[in-house]
Every structure is written in structure tokens, then in C-alpha cells.
Amino acid sequence: MxxxxxxxxxxxxxxxxxxxxxxxxxxxxxxxxxxxxxxxxTIDLIGCSRTDSGVHATGYVANFYxxxxxxxxxxYIVINQKLPKDIVVIKSEEVDKEFHARFSSTGKMYCYSxxxxxxxxxxxxxxxxxxxxxxxxxxxxxxxxxxxxxxxFKAFQNNGSEVNSTVRTINDIKIVKDxxxxxxxxxxxxxxxxxxxxxxGTLIDVGVGYKKPEQVLDIIESKDRSKAGKTAPALGLKxxxxxx
Amino acid sequence: MxxxxxxxxxxxxxxxxxxxxxxxxxxxxxxxxxxxxxxxxTIDLIGCSRTDSGVHATGYVANFYxxxxxxxxxxYIVINQKLPKDIVVIKSEEVDKEFHARFSSTGKMYCYSxxxxxxxxxxxxxxxxxxxxxxxxxxxxxxxxxxxxxxxFKAFQNNGSEVNSTVRTINDIKIVKDxxxxxxxxxxxxxxxxxxxxxxGTLIDVGVGYKKPEQVLDIIESKDRSKAGKTAPALGLKxxxxxx
Numbered sequence: 127m128x129x130x131x132x133x134x135x136x137x138x139x140x141x142x143x144x145x146x147x148x149x150x151x152x153x154x155x156x157x158x159x160x161x162x163x164x165x166x167x168t169i170d171l172i173g174c175s176r177t178d179s180g181v182h183a184t185g186y187v188a189n190f191y192x193x194x195x196x197x198x199x200x201x202y203i204v205i206n207q208k209l210p211k212d213i214v215v216i217k218s219e220e221v222d223k224e225f226h227a228r229f230s231s232t233g234k235m236y237c238y239s240x241x242x243x244x245x246x247x248x249x250x251x252x253x254x255x256x257x258x259x260x261x262x263x264x265x266x267x268x269x270x271x272x273x274x275x276x277x278x279f280k281a282f283q284n285n286g287s288e289v290n291s292t293v294r295t296i297n298d299i300k301i302v303k304d305x306x307x308x309x310x311x312x313x314x315x316x317x318x319x320x321x322x323x324x325x326x327g328t329l330i331d332v333g334v335g336y337k338k339p340e341q342v343l344d345i346i347e348s349k350d351r352s353k354a355g356k357t358a359p360a361l362g363l364k365x366x367x368x369x370x
Numbered sequence: 371m372x373x374x375x376x377x378x379x380x381x382x383x384x385x386x387x388x389x390x391x392x393x394x395x396x397x398x399x400x401x402x403x404x405x406x407x408x409x410x411x412t413i414d415l416i417g418c419s420r421t422d423s424g425v426h427a428t429g430y431v432a433n434f435y436x437x438x439x440x441x442x443x444x445x446y447i448v449i450n451q452k453l454p455k456d457i458v459v460i461k462s463e464e465v466d467k468e469f470h471a472r473f474s475s476t477g478k479m480y481c482y483s484x485x486x487x488x489x490x491x492x493x494x495x496x497x498x499x500x501x502x503x504x505x506x507x508x509x510x511x512x513x514x515x516x517x518x519x520x521x522x523f524k525a526f527q528n529n530g531s532e533v534n535s536t537v538r539t540i541n542d543i544k545i546v547k548d549x550x551x552x553x554x555x556x557x558x559x560x561x562x563x564x565x566x567x568x569x570x571g572t573l574i575d576v577g578v579g580y581k582k583p584e585q586v587l588d589i590i591e592s593k594d595r596s597k598a599g600k601t602a603p604a605l606g607l608k609x610x611x612x613x614x
Binding site: 135136137202206211212213216247248249251252253364 | 379380381426428446450455456457458460489490491492493495496497608
């Protein structure tokens with residue numbers, strides 16, 4: 127029995143997220159089906175996280191156990207032949223039996239992408255959230271500083287999943303601007319339901335001027351979801367990297 | 371009667387190109403319908419070129435005549451409210467009565483986009499043609515030099531439209547590489563049917579090593595379509611700019 131680790135890129139536009147669902151068209155189901163077709167086994171694919179409906183990934187990690195004789199580092203080639211156009215396995219390798227895509231993870235990096243210009247852009251509408259009001263990047267960076275560290279992020283969580291604790295550590299937030307494209311990279315040890323999208327929505331409010339940067343501290347301390355910004359749309363979010 | 375010039379961006383994925391068709395879902399029809407809804411007039415939109423099915427544009431130019439009292443520079447705002455998500459008017463303005471989007475044009479710039487890496491990428495599959503074999507950019511640039519100038523481009527034309535002459539002038543071809551992304555910018559006074567896509571297909575052959583750069587000269591001189599490269603797929607092509 128081998129344990130195979132996969133790194134996966136997918137366009138989430140047409141999927142109900144990662145996680146298997148009874149009637150659902152999900153990324154997990156597509157990949158499990160592809161691997162089953164290759165190995166003839168029933169595959170139980172372990173994903174690093176449940177990503178929401180419409181969210182994308184360039185570095186999603188999953189693992190599965192198999193008795194197949196296909197070498198680990200060749201697996202991605204045969205799986206890709208069975209996958210739809212909007213999902214691809216970038217890399218595969220055999221890993222330690224103990225490796226678990228979710229529980230072994232020590233952190234993740236997400237990227238939230240914004241197109242900031244007066245007019246919408248059809249050629250960017252699939253992966254960029256369009257904000258027509260000018261965003262002040264310096265204010266956004268200033269506001270993001272208050273989010274760094276181990277904090278109770280209860281105000282940055284939507285209802286929808288049960289957790290024991292709403293304390294999480296954000297290690298880094300990097301905001302970069304290239305012409306009208308703004309990317310917010312958020313790295314942390316774990317994230318609450320919709321947390322990155324609420325962080326993005328809150329920083330957008332700061333960038334537009336609806337909130338002052340220092341208000342981010344009040345929002346965190348309030349532990350009140352209604353104080354934070356809107357949940358920014360799923361299409362702007364990408365899971366970029368998982369750390370182990 | 372005013373003459374209004376529009377600059378248009380669209381994602382051509384779901385359209386049968388620009389040009390009106392009896393049962394067709396075309397960009398021209400979508401925009402004519404939007405303008406008609408705004409002005410209450412029957413609109414005959416003049417486009418700068420027929421772009422093929424699946425081709426995109428960031429700087430398509432069109433014009434139309436109207437008796438509407440809406441100021442030229444405000445027109446784009448009201449039209450955009452009626453347009454689908456994959457089409458947008460970037461700018462509108464009143465121009466001279468003589469201006470004709472096609473006949474007044476002195477040239478156009480197209481961009482052909484390639485993703486050059488071993489594995490396909492779902493998040494780039496909409497606008498980049500994937501080439502998995504490594505492309506040698508220097509050879510492509512060398513090959514492109516033979517295409518510059520006034521030449522008979524008969525070998526770079528597919529059957530499908532009648533023309534009096536197959537002589538065209540290419541003013542410039544610029545090939546730029548940024549990590550795995552390669553863009554071929556082609557500027558010329560006019561283009562034959564599928565010409566830019568055949569130029570791209572031929573330069574890809576040169577980049578992969580199937581053809582030597584100097585063979586481009588032979589291909590042009592042969593006036594034989596079968597000597598040139600394949601017609602590269604529509605999805606990689608964008609009309610970037612029209613000159614007047």
C-alpha cells in the first residue's frame with residue numbers, strides 16, 4: 127500500500143467546491159473518479175481543505191492510498207488523461223504512510239485578486255474581483271498589519287461550520303499592486319469559514335475609505351461578524367500553497 | 371445624426387465571432403441589441419473587422435449613427451448596462467461623420483498568447499494556447515524577421531474569404547517572454563483570413579525546432595498554404611489595437 131501525494135490546480139468556477147457531496151459536482155469527486163479509472167480501486171482522496179464553491183487553486187494538496195504499481199512520480203500523467211480541462215494534477219509523489227493532506231499541514235497561503243479600475247473587464251472577470259472605486263494600497267497595507275499574529279478571528283467567520291476555537295495565527299499578509307491588478311496574499315496556520323474572503327472584504331473597505339486602518343483592531347476585538355467587511359466573492363480567491 | 375465610435379473588450383469564447391449571422395450568437399448582435407434598447411433605434415453597427423469564432427478583443431473598434439441625445443462620451447455607460455458579462459464598451463465618443471471603423475483603419479495590432487510549460491494549466495486555458503515542448507524564443511524572433519514588410523502572404527491564408535490581393539504589410543512582430551508566458555504581437559496594415567493564427571502556428575514550429583528560421587522566407591515565397599504551420603487555436607488570439 128502506497129501513499130501518494132498530489133499537487134492540484136483547478137478552476138473552481140463550475141464546481142461546488144472541493145468536498146464530496148451527494149449530488150454534487152465537486153473537484154474531489156472528479157479526481158477520485160479519474161484515479162479509480164486508472165487503478166480500478168475505490169479511492170478515498172484526502173484533501174487539505176474544503177474550498178468553497180467557485181474558489182480556485184493552484185497548489186491544492188491531496189493524498190490517497192493505493193496498491194497500484196504505477197510509480198508515484200508518474201501517477202499525475204495517467205490521472206490527467208482522465209481529468210476534465212479545468213482540473214490538472216501538477217505533480218505526484220510517493221510519501222510517508224503517515225502523511226495526511228489535512229492533518230499534516232502546518233499552514234496555507236491564499237491569494238485574493240482584485241481588478242481596480244473604473245470599468246469592468248470581461249477578460250479578467252473569471253479570476254479578479256472588480257472594484258471600480260480607487261483603492262488606497264497604503265491604507266490597505268496599514269490595516270492588514272493589525273491582522274498579523276495569533277488572534278481570535280471570530281469577527282472574520284461566517285456561519286456554516288463548527289469549530290472548537292476561533293483563534294488562528296496569520297503569519298503574513300502581503301499586498302502587491304501591478305497596474306490595476308491588486309493581489310492580497312494571506313498566510314496562516316489555518317482559516318475559519320470564509321475567513322480569507324472576509325479579510326479581503328474588510329481590506330477593500332479600508333482601501334476605499336469606508337473604514338480606517340486602525341478600525342481593523344476594533345473589528346477583531348469586537349468578535350462581531352457584522353463589524354467586518356463583506357465576504358468578497360469566491361471567484362477572486364485562490365489556494366496557492368500548503369505548507370507541511 | 372451623430373457618429374459614435376466605440377472601443378470594445380470582449381471574451382470571444384462563447385461567440386461565433388464578431389459578424390452578424392442569421393441564427394448566430396455574435397458580438398455584433400449583442401451590442402446592436404444593447405444600443406437599440408437604449409436609443410429605440412434600429413442600429414447598424416460597423417465593425418473594424420470580422421474576428422473569428424472564439425477570438426477575443428481588448429481594443430475592438432466599431433461605430434454607429436444615431437439621433438439619440440445621449441452625449442457621445444456617456445454612451446458607453448448606458449450601453450454597458452444592457453450588455454452581457456463577457457462584453458464591455460470601454461470608451462465612447464462622437465467622431466467625424468466620415469469615420470468608418472473598417473475603411474478608416476490604417477492598421478491593427480493583434481496579440482497571440484502562449485503558455486509554454488510541460489503541463490497544461492486550467493487557470494490559463496481560456497486565453498493561452500498551451501505548448502508543452504520548450505520554445506526557443508531567439509529562433510522565433512529570428513524567424514519573425516522574414517515576415518516584416520510588404521509581402522505576398524498567400525501561404526498564410528486559409529480558404530474562406532475572397533480577396534483581390536494577398537499582399538499585406540507587416541510593420542512589426544514583437545515576441546516577449548515572461549516566465550512561461552509568451553506573447554507574439556503582430557502589427558500590420560491588414561490581415562488575410564486566419565493570417566495571424568497561421569503566423570503564430572508557423573513561429574511555434576520554428577520555436578519547437580520543426581522549421582528553421584530561414585525557412586520562413588521559403589514559405590512566404592512558395593505562396594503555398596501547406597508549407598506554413600498549423601492555424602493556431604482561436605483562444606490564444608486577441609485584437610489589441612486598431613490604428614486610424
